[in-house]
Amino acid sequence: MRAAQLTGDFGLDELKIREAAERPLAPGEIRIRVEAVSLNYRDLLVVKGLYARKLPFPLTICSDCAGIVTETGEGVTRVKAGERVSPCFMPGWLTGAVTEAAARGALGAFADGVLAETIAMPETGVVAAPAHLTAEEAATLPCAAVTVWHALVVRCGLQPGDTVLTIGTGGVSLFAVQIASMLGARVVVLSSSDAKLERARALGATEGINYVTTPDWDGELKKRGIAPDHVVEVGGTATLAKSIKSARMGGNLALIGNVSGGGETNVIPAFMKNLTLHGVFVGSREMFEALNAAVSAHGMRPVVDRVFPFEEIAAALRHLESGAFGKVVVRVS
Template sequence: MRALVLENDFGIDNLKLKERDVPKAGPGQVVLKMKAGSLNFRDLATVSYGGNPQLLPFVPLSDGCGEVVEVGEGVTRLQKGDRVAPSFFQGWQSGGPVAENLGPTALGSPIDGCAQEYMVLSAEGMSKAPSNLSDEEVACLPCAGLTAWRALVVEGSLKAGDTVLVLGTGGVSIFALQFAKAMGARVIVTSSSDEKIERAKKLGADDAINYKEKPDWEMEARRLTGGRGVDHIVEVGGADTFPRSIAAARVGGHIAVIGILSGLTRDVNVAAIFSQNLKISGITVGSRTHFEEMSRAVVQNDIHPVIDKRFPLAQAQEAFRLMQSASHFGKIVLDI
């Protein structure tokens, strides 16, 4: 079988297709024939500067969709022919996050990820795919979709009539837009591209801010809410945008901190956080139970992930470079 492997060093140019043996299912495991995968910023960061060379070699890609083709001894929750989405955190089935269920069990490093034709995983580490979606669409859900869902619904307790501010038009932000609109919320989107703003409005965005034209976008967000501030902010920007998100939030508002696109650290106005009684939630995807709750909403509302571009597995380097350019709208998919 073919597998995309980062073998000797970090960097997109070091991604190579390799031949590997098709795995066999052990007790409690299933073998998946992978159909599609999708890219996240986490995949780009892991491939580009993953940090620990002891993790090499590994197969990247945190998200995927596959078909169960072999079932190991003792497996009852899945059967051959089931279409499934592997969980990003293989060890997190339910309940709140705990250390042993997070980093050590993540797909795409340290556990080999979805950019391979077959993979073997615990049957507990996956969920049946939403029936209304294609394989490529399902592959967009486990990280980006679930991150947006947990940010707004699980941690944010989103309700109809709330105002949601999403930063940019990447995978998580577009999912947040779709989920928020399905639940009756008002959505404000930021972008540096008028073309992307128009696409976001076609998906239901109520207002938009071009942050190149209005670099103090937090003040514009407050103006759009009559000075009150927004209820929920999906903060994917990181160090440079977080202080502005604090300023954009209403008293008692919620900021879901997800991304590091603009860096890791910067001075933060702590007084603004406590004086505004803000709720700050750090979000690293979610559990299998969260995924299954999200899937029911995806089917009920017939929500379809927005896919910007598709690549064959052999053109994975091009897909990663598109992610690196940040010019995409929604998700980038690999056909496996």
């Protein structure tokens, strides 16, 4: 079988599709024929060597996929051959608080990932894909969508009628728009593009602000009388100060990403406003299952920006880097 791997060095040009051996299944494991893989900003960082400087090479990249179970090892009872499943981002985090071992087992960094024709997983580390979704759509859920569910529903305690602010229109942010609006919240989106803001409105966002033409978007929010209950913070150090200023007294900030880099943050308003800052790292299998139940009940469909063939993984990662609207997917089989 073929796998997309880093073998000797970091870099998009170092990424190779190579023949790799299928290992025999251990008891409790299943084999999955990977149909589709979705890309995350993290995959770019991994490939460029910006996620960690030392990773176990050869490394199969990427964390998110959907595929069909083709083989079950001894003692497997949770899944059957023929079912479409997705591995959890951290297959070892089933419920409760995350452990260091489970975090280290996150796919596509210190542990092998999923951009391969077949993968072997513990049966406990996968969830059933929502039945109404295509493989490409289901592949988008394990990291970005679970992170948003964990952030907004589990940590921030989102309620219908609440206001959510989300930054950008990438994978995480569009799930924030879709999940928050599906649960009855009002969603404000920031983007560098007016056209993307329009498209975000069509997905359920109630308001949009262009952060390039309106760099003082925190002031603009104030002018519009909006003080978000919850901020989905993917901008990081260059947007955090404004997010803190924007949030309502006693509000929540979910610290998720750092796409903006740079910048300094005045933390004083964070405590003067009694804010709660939640560090969020994806989520557990229990959260993934709760997300999937909601996605199925509401018939929600993730936004797939573009699908690339397996052989064009480097082009797919470059497309992600250029600012996709929603998720970039690679079709494997």
